[in-house]
């Protein structure tokens with residue numbers, strides 16, 4: 257391990273079965289609080305496996321490359337290596353982490369369309385040869401530093417309704433696709449395929465359908481100029497439940513449409529390899545964040561609960577992932593309007609202005625489920641001296 261790895265204080269244990277009922281979850285939380293104190297981020301390997309196998313089952317022709325940006329914890333990476341999963345990385349350091357976890361270079365895609373020259377050299381030195389790009393200048397950089405690379409063109413697609421809109425920053429105009437693929441060939445690179453990302457937490461199947469239709473057109477255009485594309489990368493974006501009341505079958509329904517559309521649009525490509533880059537879907541449901549109230553005030557006609565984790569730590573998803581969470585307390589009873597804030601001196605550190613919880617006191621436990629993705633991954637190490645939660649992988 258290097259000092260900079262996102263290891264934190266880690267406790268790893270044999271896998272446990274994830275409790276299914278509220279009583280089961282809360283009795284586990286009570287036990288863990290006594291043993292480990294808080295803040296504590298519990299990651300359940302059994303749920304990581306469940307998500308991986310659900311994806312494989314519903315999209316059997318699609319190979320998942322886990323997008324480690326969502327949670328690069330070493331124990332999570334090792335677990336996905338043990339399941340035979342491949343990986344999507346965004347930087348040289350992420351390459352280093354997945355190789356250290358035991359991933360094979362051929363099971364890694366460097367899927368950040370903007371890569372530094374230094375990171376490109378690192379990728380070449382470590383035999384990572386699947387890279388995405390979305391502009392001409394990037395192709396020159398790749399040709400210089402990774403001359404044997406197989407390049408995958410990321411196109412801009414609709415992100416309508418997705419919680420995180422990635423097309424604001426990435427993706428070539430589909431009209432430029434053939435030009436860019438031909439350019440890759442001219443530069444001695446292997447134009448391998450097309451990729452897209454419909455935006456994170458995407459529940460709008462039309463984004464996928466349109467993106468697949470556009471990709472199919474690019475495949476046909478490329479074929480007409482003598483370029484045989486071999487790979488389609490359907491990106492990430494697969495949604496999860498954040499609230500108990502949400503429909504838990506959204507992914508299943510989307511996968512069923514995706515299977516049909518892939519068959520309809522790509523049936524002519526017998527040797528086509530289809531891959532995806534799920535992040536949130538693989539690790540989000542595996543995480544439970546357990547916190548305690550450290551301060552309480554009454555202002556603006558409601559209680560303010562100050563807890564020992566905030567937007568600078570494991571609730572960083574409130575800012576960076578535009579995420580909303582369901583807060584629960586171990587204490588049950590009539591609910592009152594309240595605000596939940598983090599422990600730092602910054603007024604930005606308000607996790608939610610309007611929640612409903614029973615009246616709580618100092619040390620009472622507040623916990624959040626489905627918070628394994630984009631939480632500790634984007635936490636800062638010690639703002640105001642407050643460290644992110646201890647991570648317990650069981």
Ligand SMILES: Cc1ncc(COP(=O)(O)O)c(C=O)c1O
Nearest residue numbers: 323456457492493533534535536
């Ligand atoms: C290139 C790329 N692939 C995959 C992902 C993972 O997306 P998600 O967590 O929505 O599955 C992201 C997220 O930002 C991304 O930028």
